[in-house]
Amino acid sequence: MKQRHHPNNSRVYPPGQSPASDDPSHVVCDHRSVMKEITKEQSLVTQLRAIVLPALQADERSELVAQMFQNILDCSSKAMAELQLLHQSDDARNDDTQVDDKKRLRMISDDSNKEDVKPHHKHKREGMHPLSLETPVPHYDGRQWRKYGQKKHQQRKNPRSYYRCTYRQEQDCKATKTVQQKDQSIGSDHPVMYTVVYHGQHTCKGNNCSDSGTDDSETKTTMQSSSDSQQSSISGYCSDPFDHQRSLDGNKLVGKSEDVIAENNIYQACDMTAFASLEFDSWELDVLLRFGA
DNA sequence: GTGATTTGACCACC
């Protein structure tokens, strides 16, 4: 596994502070804790934005509110990026003691590392830098996806779904993503957490596939998805990637209990990616800043 | 009828 090393790899302890008192595990835990809180904040802000913006009339005030939401999310994303850099720095400094942490990072960013050291698999996306994210709302990220496959893996309780850009044929967009429900999500704060891995960058343009993080139309489309009687032509908006959760599909909400509908509306209306970034580079950060807001 | 999703099969790699 190729490690990312921070330039400041040697550690100097200030007077009166021993390595024991500066337990690296505490540093890691602090990073995780803070990143977790930021992730929560991002999720809540995106959810709040999805609720508030559609309720506002399209005027200067709504634009201002949208811009404020954007700024908040930008700040948190930047803070996350800074923490990530610090976290990587600590990992590099503590090769022997942070085995578990490395395992975790390896699991998240496995694909990207494979590309660095192994020949390209035919089916693996050549020249593409995957981005792994955790989010309770994996479907909506400002792009339109079409599901083309699903696989149940022996080691995992939940199947993995494969999506490609809706405009793959029209515009030869090579972007794909995989969505997998996390096993440990049951009982957590969020009902479900998903690991979303993006491969390749979008080359498509137009047709709602452009960068428009604050585009109100996206929010409207998302809000409509839960009540729209039409079948969604955009996998990312309505359908759930997992068969056992097809009841969550917006089209199938009709006839369900109000509680379920309300809950699903929340998560579908707020189907914006609240990214918990764990490993990303500059363009990936750019993606986070644009899509996460 | 059209378009999206599902699902088993297939391929390449390890």
Add this chain to the structure above:
DNA sequence: GGTGGTCAAATCAC
């Protein structure tokens, strides 16, 4: 043989 990713026919929803 297991795994990850993709393909394509069947199926579904409108």
